[in-house]
Amino acid sequence: MPDATVMDNPLVGQVVAHMTRPRRQALDEEGRRLLLDGVRDEVWHEGRMLVAYTFGDARPDVETGAPRRRALLVHGWESRAAGWHVLVRRLVAAGWHVTVFDAPAHGESAGEATNVAAMGRALLAVAGWLGPVDAVVAHSLGSPASLYAFAHGLRARSSVHLAGPSSLIRALDRTACAVKVDGATLRARFEALTGLDAADMELERLAAGMRHPALLLHDPLDPEVHWSESAALANAWDGALLEAANGVGHRKIIGDSAVVERIVGFLS
Template identity: 40%
Template sequence: MLESSALTPARPATSAAYTDGHLAAARHAFSSPDRVALTASEKAALTSATEPPLRHEGLKLARWTLGTGPRVVLVHGWNSRGAHLLGFARPLVEAGFSVTLFDLPGHGDSGGHAASVVHAGRALRALATHIGDVHAVIGHSMGSAAALMAFAHGLSVKRSVHLAGPSSLTPMVKGLARAQGLGPADAAAFAGWVESFIGTRIANVDLERLQHGLRHPGLIVHDAEDRTVPFAASQALHAAWPGSRFEPVTGLGHRRLLVDAGVIARSVAFVAERA
């Protein structure tokens, strides 16, 4: 065995380190969100709305509820937190809804260090089960994708709003592999690691496998110049969802959707339609 292996040129240590480092970076980028603290104004807005943490898969999920009436759940994106959707809360409360915001696993004030769209989808389903009846969901970025997962696995709502969200996991995994400079072999290894981490095939988190859950009216909003989530993801979601309305916007990028008065007003009006 020693002689046989000696005939095979060893990969230089520097090359191995390069590959291992890039794979590690890709794994970290996929699974380890940055934790963002509450600002003083966000803390003040949520002080009277704090609810006991929801226990979920060994973690405590921070949550807040404002107002009374049919329940609307707001779901934040990657490297974000529930408070970043506070701009939607007051208009929804004024329209007669109760609003629940929560921090996804590994984000904000919730427990855990690892996360993914699959973790987020399970957390949303757990929260909805605890609440009992959810009128609508508004999701931004990964929060939108988490909602698609939750709908496909039993969460039923009257309406949902999807702001700049990915609609399939496969292109996101491939895009991250490219961004981290992974070659074909390492990209395949990374994809295998992703499937182990999320506990299912990547294809099971693609729109083709999720679209059966889209049985209610939906509003899709996306900026064509979004540099974080491709505009094509929302185009694909709209094409696969007969009950959806697609409203492209300009000049807002990926995150300014959350503070734009027009987007907020259209989202609230859509949620309130036929409520």
């Protein structure tokens, strides 16, 4: 553990604040239109409100009588539920019942600070409120949050992970290197503030939840989360398929038409 003088480095404090206090993104026109078509619910979790929206017909299929497949979508850091507007509409068209939610301190949900494990606990809360889930689709930091949820009891028939990091320790080390602060100090400050042991987010500790088929999609030239993160997850997960999503970058991947069609095809 670094000494108190090093821990008090103001730059380290600023970096940790940036990593735990997300900036809320404005609701764009496409997102606003999507939310108008959904059913809004409030889920209370750890004393705070999470906002969720559900889309599609929940009644059994008219022709077969089979229950509707249910998908739960998990956005990334500094994003919001409405960002899924392209995939939500496509899944509903394919007969799915779809729920999206704003993570703590994001979108319409309460809170000022959060972290990847807190987002995972929120996902567990929403899934517990919702009922059985057939599929989870997660983007960026939503991916390790879903891995946390899987390891702590969330069950799904399949999941899709878009451009997600797979090691909190590596993320902290890369951030420390980028801003030129001591890595051990940054990790200690982050852990002290969040109460989270970074090692608990490593794949070997989350492996118990990796028991269903998964599709991993990532742009090999993603400038924000390196391709190697998805490669590491694929290597640790028997039954996971890693595919390149060329030319979509990190944030546009969730709305790319080819990616959306691949997701729907995989889940179907």
